[in-house]
Amino acid sequence: MTLSYEETERLAIQRMELNRRIKAVLIERLGLDMSLDHLTDDQSLFGRGLGLDSIDALELVVGVEDMFNVSIYDGDMEVFGSVNKLADYIIDQLGGVPVL
Amino acid sequence: MRTVLSADEIRQLLPHRWPFLLLDRVIELDPGKAATGIKNVSVNEPYFQGHFPHEYIMPGVLIVEALAQLTAIVYCQGVLSEIAATSTSSQLETPVGPLVGKFDAKEPDVSDIQISSLVGYLVAIKAMKFKRPAVPGDQLVLKSRILSTFGILSQVSVTAHIRSEIAAEGVLIVSQRPANEGA
Numbered sequence: 705m706t707l708s709y710e711e712t713e714r715l716a717i718q719r720m721e722l723n724r725r726i727k728a729v730l731i732e733r734l735g736l737d738m739s740l741d742h743l744t745d746d747q748s749l750f751g752r753g754l755g756l757d758s759i760d761a762l763e764l765v766v767g768v769e770d771m772f773n774v775s776i777y778d779g780d781m782e783v784f785g786s787v788n789k790l791a792d793y794i795i796d797q798l799g800g801v802p803v804l
Numbered sequence: 805m806r807t808v809l810s811a812d813e814i815r816q817l818l819p820h821r822w823p824f825l826l827l828d829r830v831i832e833l834d835p836g837k838a839a840t841g842i843k844n845v846s847v848n849e850p851y852f853q854g855h856f857p858h859e860y861i862m863p864g865v866l867i868v869e870a871l872a873q874l875t876a877i878v879y880c881q882g883v884l885s886e887i888a889a890t891s892t893s894s895q896l897e898t899p900v901g902p903l904v905g906k907f908d909a910k911e912p913d914v915s916d917i918q919i920s921s922l923v924g925y926l927v928a929i930k931a932m933k934f935k936r937p938a939v940p941g942d943q944l945v946l947k948s949r950i951l952s953t954f955g956i957l958s959q960v961s962v963t964a965h966i967r968s969e970i971a972a973e974g975v976l977i978v979s980q981r982p983a984n985e986g987a
Protein backbone atom coordinates (compact mmCIF):
# COMPACT_ATOMS: atom_id res chain seq x y z
CA MET A 705 0.00 0.00 0.00
CA THR A 706 1.43 3.33 -1.03
CA LEU A 707 0.21 6.44 0.69
CA SER A 708 0.06 9.77 -1.01
CA TYR A 709 2.10 12.58 0.46
CA GLU A 710 -1.05 14.19 1.84
CA GLU A 711 -2.13 10.97 3.54
CA THR A 712 1.30 10.47 5.07
CA GLU A 713 1.29 14.00 6.36
CA ARG A 714 -2.21 13.63 7.74
CA LEU A 715 -1.25 10.43 9.58
CA ALA A 716 1.87 12.08 10.99
CA ILE A 717 -0.15 15.01 12.29
CA GLN A 718 -2.72 12.68 13.82
CA ARG A 719 0.07 10.72 15.46
CA MET A 720 1.62 13.88 16.91
CA GLU A 721 -1.77 14.92 18.20
CA LEU A 722 -2.25 11.52 19.82
CA ASN A 723 1.13 11.79 21.52
CA ARG A 724 0.26 15.25 22.80
CA ARG A 725 -2.99 13.97 24.18
CA ILE A 726 -1.25 11.08 25.94
CA LYS A 727 1.18 13.55 27.47
CA ALA A 728 -1.72 15.66 28.64
CA VAL A 729 -3.28 12.60 30.29
CA LEU A 730 0.06 11.79 31.95
CA ILE A 731 0.54 15.28 33.30
CA GLU A 732 -3.04 15.72 34.46
CA ARG A 733 -3.59 12.26 35.96
CA LEU A 734 -0.26 12.03 37.69
CA GLY A 735 -0.15 15.67 38.76
CA LEU A 736 3.27 16.13 37.12
CA ASP A 737 4.77 19.55 37.52
CA MET A 738 6.02 19.90 33.95
CA SER A 739 4.85 21.18 30.59
CA LEU A 740 3.92 19.08 27.55
CA ASP A 741 7.04 20.21 25.71
CA HIS A 742 9.38 18.83 28.36
CA LEU A 743 7.96 15.35 28.06
CA THR A 744 9.53 13.66 25.05
CA ASP A 745 8.05 10.84 22.99
CA ASP A 746 10.71 8.31 23.90
CA GLN A 747 11.51 9.28 27.45
CA SER A 748 11.23 6.35 29.81
CA LEU A 749 8.24 6.85 32.11
CA PHE A 750 9.14 4.53 34.96
CA GLY A 751 12.30 3.97 36.91
CA ARG A 752 15.02 6.38 35.98
CA GLY A 753 12.90 8.20 33.38
CA LEU A 754 10.01 10.06 34.94
CA GLY A 755 10.29 7.98 38.08
CA LEU A 756 6.72 6.74 37.98
CA ASP A 757 5.66 3.79 40.16
CA SER A 758 3.02 1.06 40.11
CA ILE A 759 0.44 3.35 41.69
CA ASP A 760 0.96 5.76 38.79
CA ALA A 761 0.57 2.83 36.39
CA LEU A 762 -2.89 2.11 37.78
CA GLU A 763 -3.70 5.80 37.44
CA LEU A 764 -2.61 5.72 33.80
CA VAL A 765 -4.63 2.58 33.11
CA VAL A 766 -7.72 4.44 34.33
CA GLY A 767 -6.76 7.60 32.41
CA VAL A 768 -6.19 5.79 29.11
CA GLU A 769 -9.45 3.89 29.56
CA ASP A 770 -11.38 7.11 30.16
CA MET A 771 -9.73 9.06 27.36
CA PHE A 772 -9.36 6.46 24.60
CA ASN A 773 -11.67 3.64 25.72
CA VAL A 774 -8.71 1.27 25.51
CA SER A 775 -8.08 -1.31 28.24
CA ILE A 776 -4.59 -2.16 29.44
CA TYR A 777 -4.11 -5.55 31.10
CA ASP A 778 -1.72 -6.92 33.70
CA GLY A 779 0.69 -8.38 31.16
CA ASP A 780 0.96 -5.16 29.17
CA MET A 781 3.44 -3.42 31.46
CA GLU A 782 5.77 -2.63 28.55
CA VAL A 783 3.25 -0.16 27.09
CA PHE A 784 4.34 2.22 29.82
CA GLY A 785 7.87 2.24 28.42
CA SER A 786 7.36 5.61 26.75
CA VAL A 787 4.73 7.90 25.24
CA ASN A 788 5.45 6.33 21.83
CA LYS A 789 4.96 2.79 23.13
CA LEU A 790 1.67 3.80 24.73
CA ALA A 791 0.60 5.50 21.47
CA ASP A 792 1.52 2.36 19.46
CA TYR A 793 -0.54 0.25 21.84
CA ILE A 794 -3.57 2.54 21.57
CA ILE A 795 -3.35 2.58 17.75
CA ASP A 796 -3.00 -1.20 17.74
CA GLN A 797 -6.03 -1.67 19.99
CA LEU A 798 -8.20 0.80 18.06
CA GLY A 799 -7.03 -0.41 14.66
CA GLY A 800 -5.82 3.04 13.68
CA VAL A 801 -4.89 6.46 14.95
CA PRO A 802 -7.88 7.79 16.90
CA VAL A 803 -9.26 10.84 15.14
CA LEU A 804 -9.30 13.60 17.70
CA MET B 805 -31.96 -5.04 57.76
CA ARG B 806 -30.50 -7.98 55.88
CA THR B 807 -27.29 -9.49 57.11
CA VAL B 808 -25.02 -10.87 54.43
CA LEU B 809 -22.08 -11.27 56.81
CA SER B 810 -22.34 -11.03 60.59
CA ALA B 811 -19.56 -9.71 62.81
CA ASP B 812 -18.58 -13.32 63.56
CA GLU B 813 -18.26 -14.05 59.85
CA ILE B 814 -16.34 -10.82 59.24
CA ARG B 815 -13.86 -11.94 61.90
CA GLN B 816 -13.17 -15.06 59.82
CA LEU B 817 -12.31 -12.92 56.80
CA LEU B 818 -10.34 -10.01 58.24
CA PRO B 819 -7.14 -10.20 60.28
CA HIS B 820 -8.16 -7.09 62.26
CA ARG B 821 -9.18 -7.36 65.92
CA TRP B 822 -10.23 -5.06 68.74
CA PRO B 823 -9.80 -2.15 68.89
CA PHE B 824 -9.25 -1.99 65.17
CA LEU B 825 -11.99 -4.09 63.63
CA LEU B 826 -14.15 -1.28 62.30
CA LEU B 827 -16.84 -3.20 60.46
CA ASP B 828 -19.91 -4.54 62.29
CA ARG B 829 -21.94 -6.05 59.48
CA VAL B 830 -22.07 -6.49 55.71
CA ILE B 831 -25.54 -5.95 54.25
CA GLU B 832 -24.86 -6.12 50.50
CA LEU B 833 -22.12 -7.98 48.69
CA ASP B 834 -21.13 -8.48 45.08
CA PRO B 835 -17.91 -10.52 45.46
CA GLY B 836 -14.91 -8.93 43.82
CA LYS B 837 -16.94 -5.86 42.83
CA ALA B 838 -18.80 -4.00 45.57
CA ALA B 839 -20.25 -4.14 49.06
CA THR B 840 -22.24 -2.19 51.63
CA GLY B 841 -21.42 -2.45 55.32
CA ILE B 842 -22.33 -1.00 58.69
CA LYS B 843 -20.17 0.57 61.37
CA ASN B 844 -22.01 1.62 64.51
CA VAL B 845 -20.26 4.35 66.45
CA SER B 846 -20.52 3.94 70.22
CA VAL B 847 -19.42 6.29 72.96
CA ASN B 848 -17.28 3.43 74.28
CA GLU B 849 -14.94 3.51 71.27
CA PRO B 850 -11.41 3.71 72.69
CA TYR B 851 -10.37 6.62 70.46
CA PHE B 852 -12.93 8.94 71.99
CA GLN B 853 -10.77 9.10 75.07
CA GLY B 854 -8.38 11.39 73.24
CA HIS B 855 -10.34 12.53 70.16
CA PHE B 856 -11.35 14.75 71.79
CA PRO B 857 -11.51 15.00 75.59
CA HIS B 858 -14.20 17.67 75.26
CA GLU B 859 -15.88 16.63 72.02
CA TYR B 860 -16.41 13.11 70.71
CA ILE B 861 -15.58 12.90 67.00
CA MET B 862 -14.64 9.70 65.20
CA PRO B 863 -11.31 10.38 63.46
CA GLY B 864 -11.78 10.69 59.70
CA VAL B 865 -8.84 8.37 59.08
CA LEU B 866 -10.70 5.65 60.96
CA ILE B 867 -13.68 6.08 58.63
CA VAL B 868 -11.16 5.55 55.82
CA GLU B 869 -9.90 2.45 57.65
CA ALA B 870 -13.47 1.12 57.99
CA LEU B 871 -13.95 1.65 54.24
CA ALA B 872 -10.65 -0.11 53.52
CA GLN B 873 -11.72 -3.06 55.70
CA LEU B 874 -14.99 -3.31 53.76
CA THR B 875 -12.93 -3.26 50.57
CA ALA B 876 -10.86 -6.18 51.92
CA ILE B 877 -14.13 -8.11 52.35
CA VAL B 878 -15.04 -7.39 48.72
CA TYR B 879 -11.66 -8.72 47.64
CA CYS B 880 -11.64 -11.81 49.88
CA GLN B 881 -15.13 -12.78 48.81
CA GLY B 882 -14.05 -12.31 45.20
CA VAL B 883 -11.19 -14.78 45.72
CA LEU B 884 -13.51 -17.24 47.46
CA SER B 885 -16.05 -17.13 44.65
CA GLU B 886 -13.22 -17.58 42.12
CA ILE B 887 -12.13 -20.70 43.99
CA ALA B 888 -15.71 -21.95 44.03
CA ALA B 889 -15.96 -21.31 40.27
CA THR B 890 -12.76 -23.23 39.48
CA SER B 891 -13.83 -26.17 41.62
CA THR B 892 -17.03 -26.59 39.60
CA SER B 893 -15.15 -26.46 36.30
CA SER B 894 -12.86 -29.26 37.41
CA GLN B 895 -11.64 -30.03 33.89
CA LEU B 896 -9.26 -27.09 34.23
CA GLU B 897 -5.87 -28.54 35.09
CA THR B 898 -4.44 -25.20 36.12
CA PRO B 899 -6.94 -22.94 37.83
CA VAL B 900 -7.03 -19.31 36.82
CA GLY B 901 -5.81 -16.58 39.12
CA PRO B 902 -2.43 -16.31 40.80
CA LEU B 903 -3.75 -16.90 44.31
CA VAL B 904 -5.61 -20.10 43.60
CA GLY B 905 -2.47 -22.09 42.95
CA LYS B 906 -1.62 -22.03 46.64
CA PHE B 907 -4.62 -24.11 47.52
CA ASP B 908 -5.54 -27.63 46.67
CA ALA B 909 -7.68 -26.73 43.70
CA LYS B 910 -9.17 -30.22 43.31
CA GLU B 911 -10.62 -30.29 46.80
CA PRO B 912 -11.16 -26.65 47.66
CA ASP B 913 -12.44 -26.50 51.20
CA VAL B 914 -13.12 -22.89 52.04
CA SER B 915 -12.82 -23.59 55.76
CA ASP B 916 -9.20 -24.69 55.27
CA ILE B 917 -8.20 -21.44 53.63
CA GLN B 918 -6.69 -18.77 55.82
CA ILE B 919 -8.51 -16.16 53.82
CA SER B 920 -7.56 -13.37 56.19
CA SER B 921 -3.94 -13.92 55.19
CA LEU B 922 -4.81 -12.68 51.70
CA VAL B 923 -5.78 -9.19 52.87
CA GLY B 924 -3.33 -6.66 51.50
CA TYR B 925 -2.62 -3.06 52.32
CA LEU B 926 -3.98 0.42 51.88
CA VAL B 927 -1.74 1.96 49.23
CA ALA B 928 -3.11 5.43 48.57
CA ILE B 929 -5.82 7.77 49.73
CA LYS B 930 -6.34 9.52 46.42
CA ALA B 931 -9.06 11.90 47.35
CA MET B 932 -11.17 12.05 50.45
CA LYS B 933 -13.70 14.55 51.69
CA PHE B 934 -15.15 14.55 55.16
CA LYS B 935 -18.44 16.37 54.97
CA ARG B 936 -19.93 15.66 58.36
CA PRO B 937 -18.38 14.45 61.62
CA ALA B 938 -19.32 11.00 62.93
CA VAL B 939 -20.26 11.09 66.62
CA PRO B 940 -21.47 8.54 69.19
CA GLY B 941 -24.86 7.11 68.17
CA ASP B 942 -24.24 7.51 64.45
CA GLN B 943 -24.47 4.57 62.11
CA LEU B 944 -22.05 4.72 59.22
CA VAL B 945 -23.35 3.03 56.08
CA LEU B 946 -20.19 2.22 54.18
CA LYS B 947 -20.03 1.56 50.45
CA SER B 948 -17.09 0.29 48.45
CA ARG B 949 -16.94 -0.33 44.71
CA ILE B 950 -13.90 -1.53 42.77
CA LEU B 951 -13.34 0.81 39.82
CA SER B 952 -10.31 -0.63 38.11
CA THR B 953 -7.59 -3.20 38.78
CA PHE B 954 -4.09 -3.37 37.35
CA GLY B 955 -1.65 -5.94 38.67
CA ILE B 956 -2.20 -6.24 42.41
CA LEU B 957 -3.52 -2.68 42.77
CA SER B 958 -7.16 -1.64 42.65
CA GLN B 959 -8.74 1.76 42.62
CA VAL B 960 -11.86 1.84 44.76
CA SER B 961 -14.70 4.35 45.05
CA VAL B 962 -15.86 4.65 48.66
CA THR B 963 -18.58 6.52 50.54
CA ALA B 964 -19.76 6.63 54.15
CA HIS B 965 -23.30 7.83 54.80
CA ILE B 966 -24.93 8.81 58.07
CA ARG B 967 -28.65 8.56 57.34
CA SER B 968 -29.05 10.39 54.03
CA GLU B 969 -26.00 12.57 54.51
CA ILE B 970 -22.57 11.84 53.09
CA ALA B 971 -20.07 11.75 55.96
CA ALA B 972 -17.07 10.87 53.82
CA GLU B 973 -16.41 10.07 50.18
CA GLY B 974 -13.39 9.52 48.03
CA VAL B 975 -11.15 7.15 46.13
CA LEU B 976 -8.70 4.69 47.67
CA ILE B 977 -6.07 2.45 46.14
CA VAL B 978 -5.58 -0.91 47.84
CA SER B 979 -3.22 -3.79 47.12
CA GLN B 980 -3.63 -7.51 47.25
CA ARG B 981 -0.98 -9.16 49.34
CA PRO B 982 1.98 -9.84 47.04
CA ALA B 983 2.07 -13.55 46.18
CA ASN B 984 5.47 -14.18 47.80
CA GLU B 985 4.25 -12.82 51.12
CA GLY B 986 1.28 -15.15 51.39
CA ALA B 987 0.64 -17.41 54.36
